[in-house]
Amino acid sequence: MQEHLLIVGLGNPGEKYALTRHNIGFIILDRFVQCHHLSWEIEKKSQALCARLESDHSSVFCLKPQTFMNCSGESVAAFCKYHTIHHILVIHDDLDLCLGAVRFKLGGSSGGHNGLKSIDSMYGNEYLRMRCGIGKPPISEHKPKEQCVIEYVLGNFSPKECETLETLCAYGVQALDFFVKNPAVNALQNTFNTKQVQNL
Template sequence: MMNWFSKLFKQNAKEQTTPMKKFLIVGLGNIGAEYVNTRHNIGFKIVDFFAKKEGVSFQTAKLGEIAEYSVKGRKLILLKPNTYMNLSGKAIKFWMEKENIEKENIIVITDDLNLSFGTIRIKTKGSDGGHNGLKNTQLLLNSSEYPRFRFGISDQFKKGQQVDYVLGEWDEQEKAKLPERLEIAAEIIKSFALAGLNETMNIYNGK
């Protein structure tokens, strides 16, 4: 009886001292009230939605806003860089190094003009696709091999109007569909930490 109790006590103590596995969940966007509801800020919108859903709050920290959420032995650090989109990599690199998080345990959430509205594409690696946030991240991490979660915003703009379109606000049809897409995006974040990247891609890509 005592031997059994002793083993149980040691097992519980070991579980309590095992460090939590960390994940960095990065939503890309631009700071400022004028950008809040723009297509380019879908990364911010997704991590904001996740944080609200799980009852955690963002706090201002170095190079961004940070919120922490723990689930089943995993610690998710949500990051919204305050460096503006073009220097997103600076914040990502800082928090990866500060929290000692490997590249495979980060996921960068961004908008994608090459995907129809709301389409989800999760990848283990890839090019920057012309996205300045990913371009700077690749430059500072010296690698294109890190997970990314692309959210389609479509390319329904006339020639020469790309910047206005990306920095424009969602139209009424998009606004109506966003809540359902945000719910799925929140599921993806949790699945990434709990089930892993490959399983998450199998379940959610193309949804």
């Protein structure tokens, strides 16, 4: 029996946010869709952009919620209501990992990530996460820590960071291709959990 997989990239819609650190989920999933020559289509019921990949092993849905980050769960829950899904992988930014680091994790807490919080509240937390490091923001004694974090995640990658981002995107596509063939968390962790992709 062919399995149905769902890969969700988290981010905010619109050109304003296209190259921000918070949009790393969108960025990597866009690259995956591009590499497989797929196209995005509007999925009105789930308020998302959707692309579909058919393989020998599975039918893969790629989803970019257009609800803005803090309401990502509304899109994911709506999509799963109308489609039978066996495995979900969510790609998101992670402040606790250095830029270029990748970790795969099944379930657990949101770690304060509002996109994950939204999915957890609408769908539950038993899904696979691809945590993509963006590093910690510089803290200013003249601003509250929360404001520093918001400005950092909604800021664009610097030109120097974009070099690492390019390597991370290529690595992310490899990992997603692996997930399509083998969605087992242990296999993904053993093969793709890294300290920093630029060191491979």
